Amino acid sequence: MEIDLIFKIAAIGIIVSILNQVLSRSGREEQATMTTLAGLVVVLMMLAQKIADLFDLVKELFQF
Amino acid sequence: MELFMKAAGAALIASVLGLALSKQSKDMQILLVIAGCCMVAGIAATFLRPVLELLGQLQAMGNLNSELTGILIRAAGIGLVSELACMICTDSGNASLGKTVQLLGSAAVLYLAIPVFRGLIELIQGILEGV
Known part of the structure; x- marks a missing residue:
């Protein structure tokens, strides 16, 4: 189980939003975007x- | 069953993190939800593997046509993938895209079922010719 990925995405999301x-408060709208x-x-x-890994797994499992 | 509990817990954590992100960046929340769905679907696949192996054993015991049972298994796979894609599209606010993916899944299953229908028609023709 790779719950690390969930935490990684959440961390990136929080960092990006901060x-x-x-950047937008300091008037750099383009850089913020x-x-x-x-x-x-x-x-x-x-x-x-x-x-892609999930689709490969489904392909292998359901004999596509 | 420990894996199931872990997966349910991970889904809840992803949901809470998604809520935290939803106010700041909606797009990142959707990506988080997709990651969670991929993870849980992967775990569901590990549970499904023994079931499919059992189906294979039953098919061998009943001496069934492997081509026809393969079509059934593939149809189940298409249904699962299209449902997952549809739910993610609906969650991200693109309900029409989700419905289209469902339509695509139905079309793919119908395409897969052509040999079954052909077999049925040939069987009916055989019966009618015998009468």
């Missing part, structure tokens, strides 16, 4: 591998 708040986007891409890359 950075977003700090870019930070949010970068965080999303990082998490999406982590998740894409897990989704």
Whole structure:
């Protein structure tokens, strides 16, 4: 069981939201948007591998 | 059953963390939910593996056509994956996308069932020719 991934995503989400708040309060809206986007891409890359693993498991299990 | 309890606990933790994230970044919450769903579905697959092995043994004992039972098992797999994708899409606010994935799952199952229907039609034709 890989609950680490859940905590990793939550931690990245919290860090990104704090950075977003700090950057947008200091008037750097573009950088805040870019930070949010970068965080999303990082998490999406982590998740894409897990989704592929799940689909492979289902394929193997249900004889696709 | 310890694994089941752990999975349920992990799902609850993911849900609470998702709630904490929902106010700040909704998109990250959806990704968290997807990660949780992947993890729990993976655990469900480990529970399903012995069940499918038992089905294989039953098929061998009953001397059933492996092609037809394979279609049934694949249809179950398609149903599970499409339901999971549909629920995630609905949770993220894209209900229409979720319904379309369900439609895709139904179409895939119908496509898989073509050999079964062909077999049924041939059986009916055989019966009618015999009468």
